[in-house]
Amino acid sequence: MNVTQELLSRLLANQPVTAAELALLLKAQGKACELIYATADGLRSRRMGDEVFLRGIIEFSNICKNNCWYCGIRCDNTSVTRYRMTDEEIIETARNAQRWGCGTVVLQSGEDPFYTAGRLGDILRRIKEETGLAVTLSVGVRSRDELSRLKEAGCDRYLLRFETTSNALFSAIHPDEPFENRVRCLTDLRELGYQVGSGFMIGLPGSTPEMIAHDILFATRLSLDMIGCGPFLSHPDTPLAEKPLLADREIYYKTIALLRLLNPDAHIPATTAFDALDPDGRNLVLQRGANVFMPNVTPGKFRRNYQLYPNKPCVDEDGAACAICVRGRLANLGRPVGSGPGHTKRLP
Numbered sequence: 001m002n003v004t005q006e007l008l009s010r011l012l013a014n015q016p017v018t019a020a021e022l023a024l025l026l027k028a029q030g031k032a033c034e035l036i037y038a039t040a041d042g043l044r045s046r047r048m049g050d051e052v053f054l055r056g057i058i059e060f061s062n063i064c065k066n067n068c069w070y071c072g073i074r075c076d077n078t079s080v081t082r083y084r085m086t087d088e089e090i091i092e093t094a095r096n097a098q099r100w101g102c103g104t105v106v107l108q109s110g111e112d113p114f115y116t117a118g119r120l121g122d123i124l125r126r127i128k129e130e131t132g133l134a135v136t137l138s139v140g141v142r143s144r145d146e147l148s149r150l151k152e153a154g155c156d157r158y159l160l161r162f163e164t165t166s167n168a169l170f171s172a173i174h175p176d177e178p179f180e181n182r183v184r185c186l187t188d189l190r191e192l193g194y195q196v197g198s199g200f201m202i203g204l205p206g207s208t209p210e211m212i213a214h215d216i217l218f219a220t221r222l223s224l225d226m227i228g229c230g231p232f233l234s235h236p237d238t239p240l241a242e243k244p245l246l247a248d249r250e251i252y253y254k255t256i257a258l259l260r261l262l263n264p265d266a267h268i269p270a271t272t273a274f275d276a277l278d279p280d281g282r283n284l285v286l287q288r289g290a291n292v293f294m295p296n297v298t299p300g301k302f303r304r305n306y307q308l309y310p311n312k313p314c315v316d317e318d319g320a321a322c323a324i325c326v327r328g329r330l331a332n333l334g335r336p337v338g339s340g341p342g343h344t345k346r347l348p
């Protein structure tokens with residue numbers, strides 16, 4: 001048995017691995033790399049089934065008070081036309097997402113103080129009453145009190161990525177808040193009974209396989225219900241403009257495969273940014289450990305103004321076109337669309 005086979009056997013047996021060992025797998029090439037993908041895909045099929053759950057993303061505000069260095073809608077970027085969808089527009093979009101077969105809507109925005117817990121709670125209640133869909137919020141760091149009120153309003157899930165576990169890197173690219181705030185928020189979410197999603201950006205400038213291995217282990221230690229990761233893609237209107245991709249492009253995909261191997265029961269989305277990395281990037285991720293697809297259901301007129309990274313796909317489409325497209329993609333992969341909300345496996 002070679003080193004890759006031995007490490008994969010240990011992962012399948014739920015035995016601990018070190019960051020150095022994960023870094024070895026991240027550096028695997030050729031047949032070893034293919035074996036990692038096949039093993040992750042097999043485990044995904046056995047533990048999560050072949051269904052792919054659809055979670056429709058509604059990008060309801062691109063206004064943000066923060067200045068994260070990698071982000072195209074950071075507040076200092078004056079080339080973005082800012083928008084907020086009205087409550088009615090958000091709720092109508094949720095209704096459309098339900099018509100198009102999504103079991104969940106993900107309400108995503110910049111850190112926009114206009115959307116207080118009270119305002120978001122009112123929108124949430126109406127979506128739950130009118131559609132019964134599962135609702136995920138992705139609106140940045142919030143206080144425990146706000147999170148508590150949002151849970152009472154019916155919020156099911158919350159996404160908040162930690163982005164990197166490197167203290168130096170985190171503080172360099174997040175001038176507005178410390179790493180500890182995000183960890184505190186993730187802890188609050190768990191204690192308040194949310195289904196918790198987090199993850200990181202793969203290949204931030206200066207990151208190494210060893211650093212990515214630490215990120216994978218940290219995500220695993222958080223015992224997440226959902227793990228969402230995407231490649232770092234340099235945006236021209238940010239301080240990280242023109243930073244290159246990782247030399248080994250397979251590391252992006254191996255990261256997803258290793259996350260699956262360490263987190264057999266977590267929902268793992270094929271995030272949209274993978275399609276900006278490779279035209280069939282999301283398809284590849286679905287064949288390497290992922291089991292969730294997040295079609296953009298935001299009305300077409302807003303999409304061009306919500307580009308956290310460049311070359312974002314589907315910005316000239318509308319929700320109906322995306323819903324048709326995703327079904328075609330899944331059919332080509334031989335994967336059925338999941339029915340129902342696709343809650344975490346931890347629920348009774």
Ligand code: SF4
Pocket residue numbers: 064065066067068071072073074075109110111140308
């Ligand atoms: S990553 Fe999020 S918090 Fe940071 S600037 Fe972009 S939208 Fe704002």
